[in-house]
Amino acid sequence: GAVVSQHPSWVICKSGTSVKIECRSLDFQATTMFWYRQFPKQSLMLMATSNEGSKATYEQGVEKDKFLINHASLTLSTLTVTSAHPEDSSFYICSATRLGRGSSNGNTIYFGEGSWLTVV
Amino acid sequence: GEDVEQSLFLSVREGDSSVINCTYTDSSSTYLYWYKQEPGAGLQLLTYIFSNMDMKQDQRLTVLLNKKDKHLSLRIADTQTGDSAIYFCAESSTGGYNKLIFGAGTRLAVHP
Numbered sequence: 001g002a003v004v005s006q007h008p009s010w011v012i013c014k015s016g017t018s019v020k021i022e023c024r025s026l027d028f029q030a031t032t033m034f035w036y037r038q039f040p041k042q043s044l045m046l047m048a049t050s051n052e053g054s055k056a057t058y059e060q061g062v063e064k065d066k067f068l069i070n071h072a073s074l075t076l077s078t079l080t081v082t083s084a085h086p087e088d089s090s091f092y093i094c095s096a097t098r099l100g101r102g103s104s105n106g107n108t109i110y111f112g113e114g115s116w117l118t119v120v
Numbered sequence: 121g122e123d124v125e126q127s128l129f130l131s132v133r134e135g136d137s138s139v140i141n142c143t144y145t146d147s148s149s150t151y152l153y154w155y156k157q158e159p160g161a162g163l164q165l166l167t168y169i170f171s172n173m174d175m176k177q178d179q180r181l182t183v184l185l186n187k188k189d190k191h192l193s194l195r196i197a198d199t200q201t202g203d204s205a206i207y208f209c210a211e212s213s214t215g216g217y218n219k220l221i222f223g224a225g226t227r228l229a230v231h232p
């Protein structure tokens with residue numbers, strides 16, 4: 001089953017409103033999570049690094065005041081798209097890393113199922 | 121900066137082998153990944169390879185890494201229609217803690 005869960009999977013919101021997307025690690029703690037965005041027929045682009053207990057680190061060109069990231073616990077990061085516009089319509093997906101246990105296992109990156117945002 | 125490049129489209133006949141190629145620029149890449157994305161779905165990790173390996177095989181999947189040329193390939197043996205999807209190559213320089221840099225994705229179409 002999924003070890004990283006996103007919610008909601010689909011959301012439609014009106015232009016000018018805000019929408020929150022949650023990313024949860026289900027059976028492990030993640031001090032760092034990542035948020036990506038994927039426009040139709042394009043690749044995934046890293047938006048920001050979510051750091052538990054501190055400010056997120058945003059990639060160049062990503063507006064931090066528009067895409068608010070909060071990582072209040074070791075299992076939850078949230079992405080809030082504020083004052084959404086139709087051009088924000090996209091597929092948003094998060095990832096979290098589960099640390100390897102012992103020398104024989106490496107770290108594993110897990111992705112959430114993704115969230116489709118449509119702004120009308 | 122870091123860059124990952126892939127060919128955008130590949131068409132193969134059912135039962136043939138598919139080879140998807142990827143090049144990257146970051147010589148400090150430690151881990152290289154292949155993900156599969158089906159229409160309207162999230163990402164599925166297919167396999168990954170450490171940079172100190174040349175090859176990794178997992179059932180129908182074979183990953184070849186040429187670190188000198190910074191070239192990575194994914195071979196799918198006996199390609200099936202269910203393999204039709206977009207395949208993303210990605211690199212990470214610090215083995216999972218850090219961000220992934222994705223290629224543009226290769227759209228694999230499998231026809232009868």
